[in-house]
Amino acid sequence: KNEVEQSPQNLTAQEGEFITINCSYSVGISALHWLQQHPGGGIVSLFMLSSGKKKHGRLIATINIQEKHSSLHITASHPRDSAVYICAVRGTDKLIFGTGTRLQVFP
Amino acid sequence: EAGVAQSPRYKIIEKRQSVAFWCNPISGHATLYWYQQILGQGPKLLIQFQNNGVVDDSQLPKDRFSAERLKGVDSTLKIQPAKLEDSAVYLCASSYSREETQYFGPGTRLLVL
Numbered sequence: 253k254n255e256v257e258q259s260p261q262n263l264t265a266q267e268g269e270f271i272t273i274n275c276s277y278s279v280g281i282s283a284l285h286w287l288q289q290h291p292g293g294g295i296v297s298l299f300m301l302s303s304g305k306k307k308h309g310r311l312i313a314t315i316n317i318q319e320k321h322s323s324l325h326i327t328a329s330h331p332r333d334s335a336v337y338i339c340a341v342r343g344t345d346k347l348i349f350g351t352g353t354r355l356q357v358f359p
Numbered sequence: 360e361a362g363v364a365q366s367p368r369y370k371i372i373e374k375r376q377s378v379a380f381w382c383n384p385i386s387g388h389a390t391l392y393w394y395q396q397i398l399g400q401g402p403k404l405l406i407q408f409q410n411n412g413v414v415d416d417s418q419l420p421k422d423r424f425s426a427e428r429l430k431g432v433d434s435t436l437k438i439q440p441a442k443l444e445d446s447a448v449y450l451c452a453s454s455y456s457r458e459e460t461q462y463f464g465p466g467t468r469l470l471v472l
Binding site for chain 1 (some may be wrong): 400401402403404407415436450452458460461462463464465466
């Protein structure tokens with residue numbers, strides 16, 4: 253069993269839909285990251301969380317430390333949101349990555 | 360602020376050949392990471408440098424992979440000889456310190472034939 257599990261693995265949506273991507277982890281962490289990877293391969297850091305909730309534009313990330321669970325929400329989704337979204341947790345001294353959620357948003 | 364630079368962006372080689380990747384981190388970032396990302400998987404840490412010293416290379420296949428960061432700035436990752444299963448995107452990332460956010464380069468996409 254992977255230490256970081258994401259769901260769903262693949263997600264398709266129509267433009268404008270509200271999207272939720274989930275991340276569960278089984279190790280103790282000091283922080284959790286949500287990353288966005290576009291088809292060209294580049295990775296962008298979206299959020300770093302250690303508690304509570306963060307919002308940036310149409311993106312919202314939440315974390316529940318007791319339940320070892322985080323969610324990434326996208327409101328009013330747009331085709332340019334199409335990417336792979338990766339959850340990564342900071343364990344003792346390194347990042348542990350989930351396998352990613354592939355999101356496709358159609359016009 | 361310039362981001363993490365990597366070159367080349369793409370490389371195609373035949374198995375048993377050698378290849379080298381280069382990474383220039385963000386200025387002032389002491390920590391540098393090399394990751395291997397196989398298609399459909401999340402990135403896997405190969406090696407982590409703190410300045411020019413190795414912090415973690417537990418997942419680096421040392422029989423064929425090597426990396427150095429001689430002056431604590433740029434870094435090179437080498438594969439010699441390459442195998443088919445080395446086909447992946449090799450990502451370099453840097454951070455101000457081990458606890459800070461990592462910034463990723465665009466990656467080098469390697470195809471081994």
